[in-house]
Amino acid sequence: MRNKPIANVNADLLKERKNCSFDIEELTNLIDGGKNQTARRREIENMLLKNMPFDIIPEECLSAKEKYENAVRKSVALNKIGVELVSQVTKAKELSDLTLTLRRVSDAYFREVTPFLLHLGMFIPTILGQCSDEQVAHWLPLAMQLKIIGTYAQTELGHGTFIRGLETTATYDERTEEFVLNSPTLSSSKWWAGGLGKTANHCIVVAQLYTKGECYGTHPFIVQIRDMDTHMPLKGLKVGEIGPRLGFQTADNGFLVFDNFRIPRDSLMMKHAKVLKDGTYVKIARHSKLTYGTMIFVRVLLVSEMAFNLSKAVTIAVRYSAVRRQSELKPNEPEPQVLDYLTQQHKLFISISTVYAFQFTSNWLMKTYHTVQANMKHGNTDALPELHALSSCLKAICTSDCSAAIEQCRFACGGHGYMISSNLPSLYAFTTATRTYEGDYTVLLLQTARFLVKTWEQVELGNAVTPMVAYLARHQNREAWDESPEGIIRAFEAIAAGVYQTESVRSVSFGQSDAIKDVMKQLSDLYLLYWSLERTGDLLTTLKSTLGSYDGRVYERLMEEALKSPLNQEPVNESFHNEPEPQVMDFVSQQHKLFIGIASYYSYSMTALWLWDILTKVTSELGVGKTDRLPESHGRAVFMSVFNSEMEKSVSSLSAPLQAVLRQLVELYLYYWTLEKRGDLLLVLQSTLGSYDGRVYERLMEEALKNPPNKEPVNESFHKYLKPFIQGKL
């Protein structure tokens, strides 16, 4: 399909393609993983092109409800083909290739994401990673054939990062051999799970397991949440959509609240722990964090997801830059393509290089993941901490870099890049979320730092460490590497750069032509040079600081530096004899400090009335009692009020110029404190998170309940598409 020449191609684009130094097909094969894979991908693309419904009205022009229904309609059509293709596959490798191809191609049909994303991305992987063999045999076929649709509900209103702090309880009742699920507080409401709001009928719920009066920590349970025929939420739970968000608008992210909701004993996913009929808890796992396995898997997946999303963004931006012409550089000559501007290349080329850095590293990381998994099957969990550290840091960096690079691509497309139809805003909205979900950026980097510090301690003790971090031992010379945060970050960057370089060299070392090798080498060099320049500060061995020197000789260095000052080269500066020094009063910064003091002194209290109004509003509208902010505002208001009455007595007898000056001072005072205290004064932040009274969870839930999708318990797309599809009648 893509090989056929397309009519009416822009002449500039044709010209650029002709200039290409290598065979594009060869690079395509490299990206796909081989000629056969390219052929298979094209076959699947053709099949989907023939059978998939396209949007009649652009997705972005639909209402939130229509967007969701349209996404269900397309997802059902896509998954019908997907299920058919999967049923023809016999080998594991074919299945993973097919899943990846489907994932990539499916993106062409959604501006946002499919409501089935969590089913495919987390529900199925959790069944595989957390269920016992018997449970896998039961659940996997149902999930693979989409007879059930699931999601993954771990995060709660009160906790996302700190998993051990989750509050949902699953208490075993040995009389009925059931677990009883409860959400004891508002903050324990499950929040965020994709597909939960309207689509899923099953859900993995992470809850604190209690049996025989003991808490055994968080465990995953597989839970039916909606009736399979009517799709109505089951009795004992409250479920809905959480409301509009930056991206993921068609993912119906949801909330879920349990009230004594009973589930059978074998709802506990029992690969790593069991509860026997009599309530005895049996630990199976050799490592306490194996229940976190799905998160590691998705973090690994996300590296390739970022490569793919950035590749789309940069392809859009490069093509557009070839087409777009701007500015007359030479009179009567055509305007240049913006691609020819060096500054434009600066914006774009690092993104191209980053795509390959991510993709090569992702291939390597996935292989590493499978190796560690295979070892763990045989009971060896030694490599898990390193895999966790590695997947955490690579996930954090690539999601952060990717959304920043997509923003650059959008900037590179000028105003038109701001159009939803350019797809750049949607790509950004999708990728910027990845920096937060599946482990927040900072939190994951801290996990890696923790691992590196522990490794460093081993190095110090002279113990052996894994090959990936062996460089810590090689660089024990403290001049080059130290144990400061900068040192750790530097070490971390060395890993990433090292992997990219070795993997890209390995990947292009056979088969590929010299032309491709040249290009890959250039991209690899660009990536390394770019980041060395970006991080020059980190790479330099001296910090250029008198205070931060390794040996701690702070005072000696301060004195040495002071003595080097040119001012100290002469005992008396000539200005002593000649020019007077400027008055500090002339410095604007000094005026800033002083004038507000004067204004405070002279201001009068129209401000007070105005502030009192606001205080009354705050107190009455929000029902706020005494808070720490009120006394401060009160004092300020009293001060102004008293001062006002004193000023009023004398101001009318003053001359006009003096009255004008006083009014200016009053204005200054007013503006200064309005700006300083705007957080207290504004009631119009329009934010569930930033409300004055801090009732964040209540407001999030109130807003979610106002959400139109929650006005109907079952969306009509269930009857139209989902139900016939699940029942095989479509």
Ligand SMILES: CC/C=C\C/C=C\C/C=C\C/C=C\C/C=C\C/C=C/C(=O)SCCNC(=O)CCNC(=O)[C@H](O)C(C)(C)COP(=O)(O)OP(=O)(O)OC[C@H]1O[C@@H](n2cnc3c(N)ncnc32)[C@H](O)[C@@H]1OP(=O)(O)O
């Ligand atoms: C057609 C379509 C086809 C296919 C679709 C396919 C693919 C789609 C691709 C991608 C999209 C997928 C999903 C879709 C989108 C959105 C979904 C979003 C989902 C979610 O966000 S789910 C919720 C995720 N939540 C988190 O990630 C929470 C983050 N928090 C944590 O991970 C942990 O709590 C944290 C912060 C690491 C700390 O845990 P904890 O407090 O328990 O531990 P400690 O800090 O005390 O450390 C103790 C010890 O444990 C080690 N450790 C921690 N985590 C792990 C781990 N995961 N594995 C191994 N070890 C771990 C830690 O290092 C400490 O070790 P030490 O004592 O130092 O030895």
Ligand SMILES: Cc1cc2nc3c(=O)[nH]c(=O)nc-3n(C[C@H](O)[C@H](O)[C@H](O)COP(=O)(O)OP(=O)(O)OC[C@H]3O[C@@H](n4cnc5c(N)ncnc54)[C@H](O)[C@@H]3O)c2cc1C
């Ligand atoms: C689009 C999207 C989809 C999602 N889908 C799902 C889903 O399907 N299922 C699901 O279960 N969850 C889902 N989530 C939730 C997601 O996993 C969490 O939002 C994420 O893990 C971050 O947790 P948090 O929201 O509690 O942030 P917080 O932890 O509250 O983070 C707030 C700030 O505190 C900082 N911080 C927190 N802890 C520390 C620490 N220990 N040290 C230093 N700084 C810290 C963070 O860096 C951040 O700056 C989704 C989220 C989004 C945005």
